[in-house]
Amino acid sequence: MNLFFRQIYSICLVFILITHVNANPNDKLYQKLDLFSDVLDTLKKEYVDDVKQDEVIDSAINGMLQSLDPYSSYMSPEAFQNMSRDTKGEFGGLGIEITMESGLVKIITPIEGTPADKAGVQAGDYIVKIGNKQVKGMTLLDAVKLMRGKVGTSLEITVRRPEVEGEIKFTITRAVIKIREVSAEVKDSIGYIRLRAFNEQSHNQLIKQLKKISNKKVEGYILDLRNNPGGLLSQAIKITETFLDGGEIVSTRGRDKNDIRIFNAKKGDKINNKPLIILINQGSASASEIVSGALKDHKRAILLGEKSFGKGSVQSIIPLKNRGGLRLTTAKYYLPSGESIHEKGVEPDITVKRNKNDFKINTKTDNQLNYAINLLKAS
Numbered sequence: 001m002n003l004f005f006r007q008i009y010s011i012c013l014v015f016i017l018i019t020h021v022n023a024n025p026n027d028k029l030y031q032k033l034d035l036f037s038d039v040l041d042t043l044k045k046e047y048v049d050d051v052k053q054d055e056v057i058d059s060a061i062n063g064m065l066q067s068l069d070p071y072s073s074y075m076s077p078e079a080f081q082n083m084s085r086d087t088k089g090e091f092g093g094l095g096i097e098i099t100m101e102s103g104l105v106k107i108i109t110p111i112e113g114t115p116a117d118k119a120g121v122q123a124g125d126y127i128v129k130i131g132n133k134q135v136k137g138m139t140l141l142d143a144v145k146l147m148r149g150k151v152g153t154s155l156e157i158t159v160r161r162p163e164v165e166g167e168i169k170f171t172i173t174r175a176v177i178k179i180r181e182v183s184a185e186v187k188d189s190i191g192y193i194r195l196r197a198f199n200e201q202s203h204n205q206l207i208k209q210l211k212k213i214s215n216k217k218v219e220g221y222i223l224d225l226r227n228n229p230g231g232l233l234s235q236a237i238k239i240t241e242t243f244l245d246g247g248e249i250v251s252t253r254g255r256d257k258n259d260i261r262i263f264n265a266k267k268g269d270k271i272n273n274k275p276l277i278i279l280i281n282q283g284s285a286s287a288s289e290i291v292s293g294a295l296k297d298h299k300r301a302i303l304l305g306e307k308s309f310g311k312g313s314v315q316s317i318i319p320l321k322n323r324g325g326l327r328l329t330t331a332k333y334y335l336p337s338g339e340s341i342h343e344k345g346v347e348p349d350i351t352v353k354r355n356k357n358d359f360k361i362n363t364k365t366d367n368q369l370n371y372a373i374n375l376l377k378a379s
Contacts, residue, residue, distance in 0.1 A: 059139075066139050069329050070100035071315050073141055077323040093148045094155065095177050096121060097229035097285070098140065099311070104128060105135050105143045107159075108309055109227040109283030112196050112361065114177050119170045122161065123227055123283030123309075129158035129167075149174050184209035190373050191221040191271075194362065195239070198231030198287040203238040210242075210270055220275035220376040222369070223291075226305060226361060230286025233263075233314070240291045241265045243276060243301065247336065249294045252314050254331040261331075275379055276301040277372045280348060285309035290333060293346045297336040303348040304375070305368050312341025350375075 043051070058076060065072040095114020098105050105127040110117040127135055130146045138146075147155060154173045161168055182205035184193045191213050195206065223243075230236075233250075240249045244265040251262045278292045278301045289308045295301035314331040333341050355367040362369060 062139055062141055065326070065328070066100075069313065070140060071311075071313055071327065072329050073139070073327050075141075075325045075327060079141065080319075080323065080325040093174060093177055094121075094157075094172050095175070096147075098127070098143065100140050101126070103136050104160075105130075105138070105140070108229045108285050108311070111177060111179060111229070112194075112227060115172045115175050116170075119172045121157075121159070121170055121172075123281065125159040125161050125168075127157050127159050131156060151176055182206050182209050184213050186213050186216050186218060188373055188377060189217055189219045190376050191216075191218040192224065192362070192369070192373075193221065194224045196228055198228070198235040198239070200232065200235070202231070202235045203242070206239060206242060207270070218274065220277070220379070221271050222277045222279060222372050222376070223301070224279045224361070224369070225284045225288040225292055226279050226281040226368070227283035228285070228288040229283065229309075230288050230311065233287065233290070236287035236290040237263050237265075240294050241268045242270050243295055244298060245269045245273075247298055249336070250290045251334045251336075252331040253334060254314075275376055277376060278303050279305045279368055279372060280308045280346065281306045281354065281368075282309055282345075284346075285311040289341045289346050290335075293335040293339075293341060296346065296349065302350065302375075303346065304350045304372050305348050305352055306354070307347050307351075308341075308345040310341060310343045310345035312344070 043056070058074060062074040065074055095111040095116040097108040097111065099108055100106065107121060107123060107125045107127065109123040110121045127143070129135060130143060133146065135143060147157070149155065151174055154171055156169055156171045158167050158169050179197045179199060181197050181199055181202045182193065182195050184191065186192070191210075193206070193209060195202065237249055245267045246265055249263045249265050251260055253260050276295070278295060280288065280292050280303055284292065284305075285308065289310075289312060292301070292303055292308065296303050312333040313329045314333060315327045316330040318326040318328055320326065335341065335346075350371075352368045352371050355365060358365045360366065
């Protein structure tokens with residue numbers, strides 16, 4: 001038995017012996033741990049090819065976490081470093097936010113202005129093939145690894161789109177993804193704010209953009225959270241505060257049902273209680289749902305568009321001794337009304353389906369935005 005397997009086998013045996021002190025040998029956990037050590041030993045003796053042993057163990061750990069939910073995962077030291085970089089608003093890849101659903105990779109949203117967005121990828125698409133590899137059976141981490149690569153190289157992905165027959169193929173060139181989180185302009189006396197993500201500078205950028213248009217005559221505001229996949233909870237809270245003068249924003253509840261954290265807004269409505277419409281769609285997730293749901297519950301904003309994605313779980317990042325980490329679901333979000341976002345989403349007050357004929361956000365074909373502008377001007 002080589003050194004690696006001797007170490008792993010010894011760890012398993014020690015763990016089993018410790019468990020054995022406090023457990024009956026017939027206990028199911030004891031039996032499963034014993035089975036795990038048997039599988040490791042059989043793998044060493046019988047598997048047809050040599051295996052990368054560290055990757056086998058990483059996959060075992062990640063498989064355990066993925067069996068809980070699509071959002072819990074193990075991050076190697078390299079992946080952990082990439083995650084830290086991504087929250088700062090710049091990273092490499094195709095420009096899509098993804099999750100797992102029914103064994104397939106589901107696109108939460110293409111990030112606006114990225115190669116995937118320009119190629120025509122849409123929120124709600126299911127990736128069935130990456131290059132020539134079938135996605136079925138992959139973990140989310142496996143899919144991410146395949147899609148990331150050297151900047152300037154191309155990758156073909158094959159998707160299935162609800163209500164469209166057959167497969168759709170896209171050839172996308174990888175690029176450094178720079179997220180321009182916030183932009184603002186005035187449209188027919190209506191302040192239009194486009195928020196694309198919740199990264200470290202999102203709130204500061206929002207305040208700057210509001211100041212930029214505050215000198216112009218503005219009758220009302222539109223906050224566009226469509227295709228915004230979310231991000232940092234701290235930013236969601238600060239951005240919600242920008243439109244509220246107090247009250248609960250969101251609460252989190254973990255395994256211990258008595259352990260409830262409530263996040264309240266400070267007084268800070270920067271638009272002086274002027275009318276506000278928030279645009280959402282199925283690509284609005286996580287932090288976007290916190291902001292839109294809280295402002296809806298406080299009757300501070302009218303939600304317009306389509307039901308949001310429904311990602312209402314909290315992932316804590318737990319560092320490990322090997323400089324990797326766990327992304328582990330530790331709580332769920334609840335709106336001020338007490339409703340959970342998770343797997344339900346936030347319903348708009350006014351449902352306006354996107355125009356499927358050449359629809360593009362913030363253009364003449366954007367029927368949802370046009371509807372919101374006309375509604376504000378008529379109020």
